[in-house]
Amino acid sequence: MDTSTTSSIISTLGGGSGVDMVKLAGDLAEARFLPQVAQLDKRSEALEAKISGASTLKNLLSQFSSALGDRIRSGDLAPEPKIGDLGVASVSVLTGSNAKGSYSLEVSRLATAQVLASNAYSAGSDLVGEGQLTLRFGAIAGSAFTDGGQDPLVLDIAATDTLADVATAIRGSGRGLNAYVADTASGTRLVIKGEDGESRSFTIEATGASSSGGTPAPGQIDYLAWNPASDSGQLKASAGNAAFLFDGVAMTSETNKVTGLPNGLVLNLSGTNEGSPTAITFGDKTAQITSMMGDFVGALNDIAGSLAEIAAPLGGDLSNDPGARALRRALSSLASEIVMPNAAPGEPATLGDLGLVRGRDGSFSLDTKRLDSTLDNNPAAARAMFTTGPFGVFATIDKLSRAMGSRADPGTLGGSITRYTSQLEQLEDRREKIADQQEALRERMVKTFAASDARVAASQSTLQFLKNQIAAWNSNNN
Template sequence: MSGTPTVGPGAVRGGSGVDINALAADLAAARFTPRIKALQGKSQAVSVKLDAAANLRAKVAQLAAAFGERVRAGALAPQASVTPPGVATASLLPGAVLPAPFTLEVHQLACGQVWVGPPYDAPDARVGAGQLEIAFGAVSGSAFDPDPERAPLRLDLGPDDTLTTLARRVEAARVGLSAQVLQGEGGARLVLKGPDGSANGFVLRGSAAEPDGGPSPQPSPAALSWALADGTAALHQVARDAQLSLDGVTIRHPSNRFTEPGSGLVLALSSTSSGQPATITFAAALPAMREVMADLAAALDEVGRSVRDVAAPLGGPIGADSGARLLKRLLADLPGSTVMPRAAEGAPRTLADLGLASDGNGGFAFESHRFDRRAAEDPQAVAAFFTAGLHGAFATLDRLARTAGLSTDPGSLGGSVRRYEAQQARMELRRETLLAQQEALRQQLTRRLARSEGMVRASNSVLAQLELQIGLARGDRR
């Protein structure tokens, strides 16, 4: 029959020839891709808002943290000087307010007990088997009062222990004693030194090991025994507290480093001055404060311009964001806000009084002449701005950063960040759901197309058999 295809003997028609896996994937993608792309577009828009809000929040937090670090570091603390200088050195704790001058009289320096043991032939001379006990307590004149809350150091000594090994064991016990062996005229001696303060005295009690039926072992740790009642020949230095007068008030302290809690004054005593009082005066670190104010204005200017750009009503990624609007208001109010509510009449109370100026468009500048005038008029009031207390520049900036970054407040930047993060999480969950649904549809279509392909193959097989039989029949007729 003209135009009718023929198939040779043994030929089998294949399936449809379609890649069913690719077809199923294309059909499933055609259904879900538009929805996934639309979701991705929304997610990208939220991501831009999230980045803008998070960056602003981070900049404000970093500004407050950097300012606080400079306050706490002590560079802005008033500078103390002692006259005459050899009596002590003085400083103020970071954040301390500029105090009035003090008078200082040092009657006695603190020191630790120094005990020098009996002479031995050499540092490696054996001290004998037994036990050495060192008890700790307070020294008052020739009296020793054991400290019931401080356990004595008990060392069990063997026959091979020497002065050197004994010193090492005392050091290793970490009970506050330093121990060393010094070789001098008359032999080698064990020297023990305790911490400063009359409460850190000590006495020694040595005992020999029990003899094994023979004579007592020689030498014996009993040679190291010593108490105050034994005299002061072995006592090179008595443990003492420091005694001083500050503005006429007598103070006793166990060390030569003393902190007066009310003013934050820190003293390191170096010599006595009984009858010759020294004077401690203070000067505000005005040059450092001036520099900090200039740096603060520059940092605020950077933050303010960032807010202006990203929160612009037209074109800004978070122009309608409530957190950005709140930060705008906080920054605009910052120069004129009262920083020192307890300042005296006429004293500076705001950052504007110290030279912080706003240009009305989000930017800031430092007007140095205003700072210089206030610093010349009232340096103590200016210095009060740069403390770590409840009031001052640091407290104000810290409150601003906390207010802007509060995540539980939906009207703050922190609340905006939290809201955008939640939106992103929901959209990511929705995207994962759509991808799962797309995969489920692909698998379902693959199964259906596979069944259809099977049916096509079966039909093609029957058709091939028929064509074979028709071909054979035609051949017989010929």
């Protein structure tokens, strides 16, 4: 008989014994596996505590590294370039720059774009003629054009296209060109402006069904053609490179945004100052570094305090964990670790040179006298320790955070999390097997109890029959 059916019958009839056999079977099956389940619960709680402890330490390191990086990249420790003449350029630095020192800047010419105004039309709605316009890009010197090897821009012009349609097609070409229709005193013209830089000059070739074959006129596609050799006033501005002296060294740039300068410096040129050089300097960061080191020590103490509690030899969730031991070793040597391997003799190279001190109890403190001495004697070198480059304070903490978070290394916090998570999953598998075994035992007991209860019920029925028969006999005798 099906177990559920048997259980239902027993429950409905009350059973021959009067005992709830279904509940009895469930209670007995649960009691059979209760010690094993309790042991699994205890082990699971311990593993979850270990995972939580390792995750807490790992996250503290990650948050410390992230906050430090943000402060150096865009916070109060980010380089602050300044320029004496704001009319000449604005200055900035690339992310992660180790910008320092001072420079001179003298701009003699800004980068310019070619501007071309076409022959005159009567209106922007005039048809330009069917054909094809080809813009070629390169350099123009006098009446000569040198193709720069760039892919030309080819526009197919329909017989119904107007001057305004051509302007729209040029703007939408994705080649960095601007084009518009301008109404002037001498007629309506198509104005085309290229990008800055002499190599971005352009010519216009025109071919197709409406070509004049001679002297073009409005309505013929070659009326829009242009090259420097045949220019008759259409060229309004020539493309050219910016020219400037940087620390007295002559340089050029195709655009007014100048990169590739020392230490990630970026210039956005906006004016000229030939004969009157201006200075580019960087703000002093002494106060910010002092503040940073105070916060740095505080963050390290938060991590060290959590480590001492979570990995305490007696009662700590990670008392004998290899990842916790690795972090403790790393923190113990942090102050003496060389973070600037390329530092010149006499320049600061360790966190200890910035005043970091680790006590015997594992806590950190700041030696302000040593920090002040470093900032007084080597301010530029101290500033260079706070970048997001491959060396320095941030790189050291970031490297520690990444190493401790690695799940592939069993000797790290990440490795511990992986190991404990795997063990926890194994316990869950074991718990599922016990649950299956418990249910199987319960079902067997229900079947066995159902059969026993049926026999008890039969015995009780026989007994009641005998009682009734004897009572009948006694009644007849009377």
